[in-house]
Amino acid sequence: MAAQPVLVPEPAEALPDLDLGGDQGLLQWISSVDHKQIGIMYLWVALLFMLIGGVEVLLMRVQLAVPKNTFMGPEIYNQLFTMHGTTMIFFVAMPAIFGFATYLVPLMIGANEMAFPRLNALSLWVTFFGGLLLYFSFLAGGAPDAGWFNYAPLNQYNYSFRPGIDYYCAGLLLAGIGTVSAACNFVVTILRYRVPGMGLKQLPVFVWMMLIDSFLIIFSFPALNAALAMLLLDRQLHAHFFDVHAGGSALLWQHLFWLFGHPEVYIVILPSFGILSEVFAVFSRKPIFGYSFIVGSGIAIGLLAFGVWIHHMLAVGLGNVVNGFFSASSMLIGIPTGIKIFNWLATMHGGSLRFSTAMKFAVAFLVEFTIGGLSGIAFAIVPIDLQLTDTYFVVAHIHYVFIGAPCLGCWRACSTGFRR
Amino acid sequence: MRSIFSAATQEAARLNRLDTYFIVAALAVLLLVTYLVVYTSLKFRDKGNGIEPKQESTNLRLEMLMIGGPTVLVVGFFFLTITTTSAILPPAGTTTPVVLITGHQWWWEFRYPGTNVQTANEVHLPVGQRLLVLGTSADVVHDWWVPSFGLKMDLIPGLRNHVWVTIKKPGIYEGACSEFCGQQHAWMRIRVVAQTPADYARWLQAAARPAVAAPSDSLARVGGALFAHYACSSCHQVRGTLAAGQQGPDLTHFGSRSTMLAGLLPNTPQNVTRWLTDPQAVKPGAHMPRFIFGRDSIQALTAYLTQLK
Incomplete structure (x- = not known):
């Protein structure tokens, strides 16, 4: 990459009177708008919530250790699995992605800051407080207990009268605002703040993936935010969006939720694909194989992401034509994913492989994610989905995919130690 | 509960064929990827000689292969998906369903169209016939799932869903609610009693009969009077008596069921007594309130309910 000289002055040159680096107290971190500090704080948020989510799942496993266990009642158990899922998706996976991206994207494109530093800080804190608000529900009379997917009408006041689901709405709305504003920030940063001479074709794969990711967020999160606002209206002001007996629709929630929910899966995975591409290239001592195909397949996944949500709802009975259409679109996802896997293998092929910790994770990922991906194809095959949907097979699939991509991806990134 | 691979219906058998194709194809892909990963990892390890590898980064022919x-x-599996789906799950059309299932928190209601038969939690079906089963829900989203029957069916309030079953052999097939539906979701079991057409016809005839209005046993007769005049009758139906509530399970032939509370307990007089004494201790969250019955009333009600064969 033949980069032109950076035109933006370093802060020390632009503001010679400012004392940089001296003050590193807690207050300085809290008030920081520096992208590296915000990135690191995002990762701390992710780590904090990962510990909490981990404790929740440990309690669940204790309950499930023997049949008819009386360790905890169904009320507590339902709260725990709801909170585990919600926490892991919204307050672990998302902050982890943003942590790495906020830290790395400006460095990788030669910008010395995000486009909107204050907005960047706002995104972090709004997300963090959204998480705290969600957890405050434990003190306010009971955590949400209708699953992280929170299906209507079980999420209605008649069926869940404790305030948990109200906190679910409020907490996720806050986090959603943080997420969408962060995505806008990335789009502007990547499109407008690249170092002169760096065209889109020279963007590192990770930056490309974050660009696609940000567009996915901007187009999918509004569906969730709208659904949450409608649910809050239902519960607090007695609106009837999801109240079947008053003319509302139980299916509307599922459509809105999965219209967000399926792109969300790719939102969590794409940045990890970016990190992987860098790791394979560096530790094979070769440029990434098939750059344009890896980027192109990322874009293909991003576009297909919005046309597959019904595969979460095949058992609903929407008819064979609808199910067939979404079966086709969901299966198509397998093609760009396959392209990525094989291009990473081709990157390794003929290289000089150094098995650093990051590379070991990356290689393990290839097999692990293939299992996750193949089990996902099962859901696109309508009859097989009708047997497997709502079972532990789905639970296993999402854990293969989510542990494989974001978690291993993050450990990979940590263990490369931000060296580049 | 039997595994998904022990197909009890023709639909499930057809589905298992597709399962097998998929498992073989998925295993082949997994083995290929695993082989390539292991082979590449071993063959191209850093030799420590410092020679830079060939910097190849494009190969159009290879990309086309990928x-x-x-x-x-x-394309192959899409074709199989469409053919299998249209074979085992065609539209319901105007076929008369054998049974209409309604999911409740946390029990199943079964009505047999064309008859006045209504029952709960244990459904009887004839073998050897292609049956249309309709489903809906009275409250939240439930899901009808008998693993050895193959397909699931979401039960959604305000909507009708359907599934086809052609049961191969008589027997008991168990299932469970498969869509998280609240506190007692775990105790929403299904029991399908598959019978030969002759046995099924006999059962249907017996199930259509109303309960005996005045049982011969005096304790049961007292229980019957209590049932009709206490709060029981505002939620439960016992056909042939004054009790005509529609909120809770129909109890006309309660004594003929083998389990109670959607599979939670065997249907014994002791368990009925336990349940009537404090429902919330037996199945917390269930919509049956705790009535403070006296011991005598509970005994009479138990005697009444268990003789409703």
């Missing part, structure tokens, strides 16, 4: 291979698999 796109072509998965595409062939996708």
